[in-house]
Amino acid sequence: MELFAVPDLPEIREGEDLAAAIRDRVDLRPDDVVCVASTVVSKAEGRTFDLDDFPPSERARGIASRLEAISGEEKDPRFAQAVLEESDELLLEAPFLLTATRFGHVGVNAGIDRSNVPAGDLLLLPEDPTESAERIREGLPVDRVIVTDTCGRPFRHGQRGVAVGWAGMHASRDWRGETDRDGRELGVTVENVVDELAAAANLLAGEGDGGTPVVVVRDFEWGAHGGSDEHFRAVEGDFVRQALQGWEFDG
Structure with missing residues (x-):
């Protein structure tokens, strides 16, 4: 798998065709995954x-x-x-x-x-980043687009790239029912692929003034796995979120 940043993108302003700006600066393949930072998506959408x-x-x-x-x-x-x-x-x-x-x-x-x-x-942030990803995808000769952002994570220091919207692919790759090297069946492993690709793209996009908010992932293969669009954990199954709802800061 290879990743590279799209060079020489201009400052994106409200109403500009972001897909055209990307398309004009890089030769894309249909199976590429284009990761776009939410900052430029928001600027194009007047946010x-x-x-x-x-x-x-x-x-x-x-x-x-x-x-x-x-x-x-x-x-x-x-x-x-x-x-x-x-x-x-x-x-x-x-x-x-x-x-x-x-x-x-x-x-x-x-x-x-x-x-x-x-x-x-x-x-x-874009009002609906998944809709934004779909609009960008429609203007590109690729099947898959991810809108990325950076945020902190519980139990970890620092920020990382995450997916806030995606189009043309499942969010998660399901390994359940497959076996490990010792023949044991996997029962819980669901891999959040869009977050992993967003984090990889963020290594190239950076956090400062580099001006490279679009990264292409080339030769990523999904493999013979099932998938789902479950990405944001539902409240009823998010026990950490439920605990926070009953917690008060004492300070």
Whole structure:
């Protein structure tokens, strides 16, 4: 398997044809997987907003005040309001905002980004990243597209690339019913392939000012395995999320 970044992409602005920008700069094969950072998808879809677009509610002011007291750093209640409006649920209000987005992704601050945008601006995640992946796929000569983001993980330090949307492929590769090298049947192994490819792509895309938000994965083979589109864990089976819903920060 080979991965390479698409070179020389311009600064993407609202309304631009992102698929055409990719297509014009790289020779793609039908079985390539194109991984696109959510930042450029959001810019093309007009998901850049000013802080003043989010007049703070009393709840947002209270959240910002509490976080300011905890961290000792100034917190803008307008940012807290943006997080509230982009979230389906707040799992934690302190010591940071851990949220569930409307499309199922759980992460800090509803995935709202303040990097690679002008000062005072906010970059929101795509409203439906899987629909975004499908639109990009329709404009490319490939079968598979993944929209990626970076976020932290429980029990791990630092951030990694993850998939927030995908098209043309299953999210997970199912090994259940197959056997290991000793002939034992696998009973629980379901491999989240879109996250693994997103993480690999993130090694090339980077986190700073490299300007390489699109990465092509070439010669990835799914193999003779089943698959499913289960990606975001359902609430009723997510025991960590259930525990968080009953937990209060004491500090």
